[in-house]
Amino acid sequence: MARHDLSALRVKIRTALPVGLVVPEHTEKEHFYRIHQNLGGVVHVTTSDPVYPSVTGKLQHLKDEGLANFKMNRALEYIFANFAKFTDANIMEHIAAAERMPADIFEDAGDIGTYIHDLREEIFAQWIETGTRPPDFEAFIHPDRDDIRAHSALAALSKFCEEWNYIPVMTELYVYSHGLKTAGALDDLGLIRQVVREGDTPCAEHDVFQDPNRNIDRCLKCGAKWKWLLVLMDLKSSNRFKDSYFFQVSMYYEMFRKLTNIKLDMAFILKVSKDDRTYKIEDLKRPAKLAQYAKHIIRTNEGLDLIKELRKDNQRNVVRL
Numbered sequence: 001m002a003r004h005d006l007s008a009l010r011v012k013i014r015t016a017l018p019v020g021l022v023v024p025e026h027t028e029k030e031h032f033y034r035i036h037q038n039l040g041g042v043v044h045v046t047t048s049d050p051v052y053p054s055v056t057g058k059l060q061h062l063k064d065e066g067l068a069n070f071k072m073n074r075a076l077e078y079i080f081a082n083f084a085k086f087t088d089a090n091i092m093e094h095i096a097a098a099e100r101m102p103a104d105i106f107e108d109a110g111d112i113g114t115y116i117h118d119l120r121e122e123i124f125a126q127w128i129e130t131g132t133r134p135p136d137f138e139a140f141i142h143p144d145r146d147d148i149r150a151h152s153a154l155a156a157l158s159k160f161c162e163e164w165n166y167i168p169v170m171t172e173l174y175v176y177s178h179g180l181k182t183a184g185a186l187d188d189l190g191l192i193r194q195v196v197r198e199g200d201t202p203c204a205e206h207d208v209f210q211d212p213n214r215n216i217d218r219c220l221k222c223g224a225k226w227k228w229l230l231v232l233m234d235l236k237s238s239n240r241f242k243d244s245y246f247f248q249v250s251m252y253y254e255m256f257r258k259l260t261n262i263k264l265d266m267a268f269i270l271k272v273s274k275d276d277r278t279y280k281i282e283d284l285k286r287p288a289k290l291a292q293y294a295k296h297i298i299r300t301n302e303g304l305d306l307i308k309e310l311r312k313d314n315q316r317n318v319v320r321l
Helices: 003-016 065-085 091-130 148-163 244-260 287-310
Strands: 022-024 032-035 037-039 042-044 051-053 167-177 182-197 208-210 216-219 225-236 266-272 279-283
Touching: 003 167, 003 244, 022 167, 032 167, 032 182, 051 182, 091 148, 091 167, 091 182, 091 225, 148 266, 148 279, 167 244, 182 216, 182 244, 225 244, 244 266, 244 287
Parallel strands: 225 266
Antiparallel strands: 022 032, 032 051, 037 042, 167 182, 182 225, 208 216, 216 225, 266 279
């Protein structure tokens, strides 16, 4: 889809996924979504509309050994750092503090991660509404929540947008699957400009011609060509990267494709640093294939839940007469 077809693209997406079709109904511990009916782009609400758990929740049985090691190591670090302070009177307090250490770290990391995620949504929503890229992403940081980690992450995001000529199409788009009984919010859909052909000679300022029939731009001076790709981008600011993120994003890719019948050219995870204002891209490369594996994981988890249900009677004491 070409850059100059943005309006038509957004209309097509919103016809397939109108606002209010998927409604979050989260609890304190888990995320759930109620799926209403789509009647030609109009949302129809009934009392029997299903509620599905999030994609992340559906994939939760994936074991992360690194997480267990992380928790143990943080607790041990606390004990070694404070061992000299232990007494018979306070030893239980220190043990409790050591147990809380990993949770406190995760809570802090989760808070700043959520904050960065929300700021990105705010930036892209304004960009989409105005059609103009905000000149300073870091200006969106609220004065009462000024945090060096947020500055680093937004600087990295800004750098990515510049270097990849990124243009947001949609942000925080809810998708779902009735077949898999799951739903979720994909972070962003956007356009990136890929070089197809370098120019014949150095060109100080390109004279760009947009091909009305194809998603191609070319410079009338030097002959350089660029292709616009429609991409799915998921933002991560965590220092710990989990392979299971690939399954999560691939499910968003698959659900969006099936619900809209729109082809995505690329799906990737944008890792923004909270430390040094840099970014890295984790390209899924084969999102459709990964989605197939993710479906198997979800089905297997459903089987495990069924086994737990079936075994309930086995745990009861059997009285023989």
